[in-house]
Amino acid sequence: MTPLPITFERLRKTYGDYTALDDVSLRIEPGEFLTLLGPSGSGKTTLLMALAGFIRPEAGTIMIGERDVTRLPPNKRDIGIVFQNYALFPHMSVRANVEYPLKLRGVREAEARKRAMAALERVKLGAFAERDIAALSGGQRQRVALARAIVYEPRVMLMDEPLSALDKNLREHMQFEIRRLHDDLGITTIYVTHDQREALTMSDRIAVMEAGRIRQIDTPQEIYHRPRTAFVAEFMGEANILPAEAAGAASQGQLVIRAEHLHLGEVDGETDAVVLSGHVAALAFRGENWLVQLALASGQEVMLSIPSSRAEGCENLRAGDAITAHAARQHVHHLLEAGTDA
Ligand SMILES: Nc1ncnc2c1ncn2[C@@H]1O[C@H](COP(=O)(O)OP(=O)(O)OP(=O)(O)O)[C@@H](O)[C@H]1O
16 A cells, blocks of 8 residues: 655644644655654644544644545544553453454454454564463553554554653664564554654654644754754753854854764864863763763853763763863754744
8 A cells, every 4th residue: 555645734732822733734755754752741642643633623734645634533534543551452362452443444253353363463473362461561562552553554653652661672672663564564654752762763754842833854863963953952862052152163153062972182183173171070981981071161061972982081080170072063063043943
C-alpha cells in the first residue's frame, strides 16, 4: 500500500482560555517518520489526538491523503495507535488482544487469527500468542500493542510516548525496532516524545513544540546543529548560549556552541576559532565523558563535554584552575533574534 501524506492547516484547540494548539500548520510526507518533541504541556498529545479523532479542534483542517478527516469519527480514519500504557486487555491472551481490532471491523474468525499471527510474527512474538498479557514483560507488552496497531494495516501510525515505561536499555533497543517496523511497513508515522535523544535516533524530521506552536521543523542534524531559537537549542541538548560579542563576533545577537564542540586548551594559529578563557567552576566524570564548567570573566558559565577517549589532563584539573577553551568557527551557530518564530 502506498503511504499517505498528512496535512494540518491552521489547527486550533483551546481549553477555556488556555490555547493548547495555536494555529498549527504542518505537512507530513508520505512514508515519513515525524516526531513531535517538546516539554510537558506543549500540545504534542493534543495534536496527535486531534489527528486520531479523539479531540475536536475549534478551527482548522486535517487531511489524510486527499481526505478531509477533520470531522470523521476515530474508527473511520484508518489509523493505528500505540499509547504509553499499552491499553491492552489484561484478561485476554496475546492473540485475542491482537485479533480484537479485526473483530471490531467484522473480519471472520479464521482470517482474524491468520492476520493476528502474522502481526505477532512481525514483532517476534509468534511463540507467545496463547500467553496471558499478565505473564509478559514490559517490552513484550509494548510489542503486543505494536502488533495490535499494525494488524489491520493502517496507512498512518500514531505513537504517544510508547517507550516511556521501559528501562533505558530496552528503550534504546525498541527505538531501532519501531523504526525498522515503520520502514518495513512503509507507513506514515507520527511519534510523540519529550526525550530529545529518542527523537534524534528515530526520526526523519522533528517538530519542536512549545506553548501550542511548532517552533522548528527539520531533520535531526539540522535541528541539533542549526537551532533557530534559544529554546530549541537548549531543548535539543547541552547548549551554551552566548552574546555574540563574548565570542569576539562583530555582529549582534546570540550564538550557540554545543558543549562537545568546545575543546580545552589554546588553539593553533592556523585555525579560525572562538576562544573563551576563565576558570574551572566545577567538573564531573560521567563515564563516556567529562563535563567541565568554565566560568568566564563576565560571570557566565559555559559547559564543555570532553570524551573520555581524549580527556588527557581532565583528571588533573581542579576547581579554580585558569583554563582556555576554543571552538572551530564552523561550530559556532547564530540564533535568530529572540521571539522570531520558525
Ligand atoms: N481536557 C483538558 N482540559 C483542560 N486542559 C487540557 C486538557 N487536555 C490538555 N489540556 C492542557 O493543554 C495543554 C497541552 O496538553 P498536551 O497533553 O497536548 O501536552 P503534551 O505536550 O502532550 O504534554 P505531556 O508531555 O505532558 O503529555 C496542557 O497545558 C494541558 O494541561
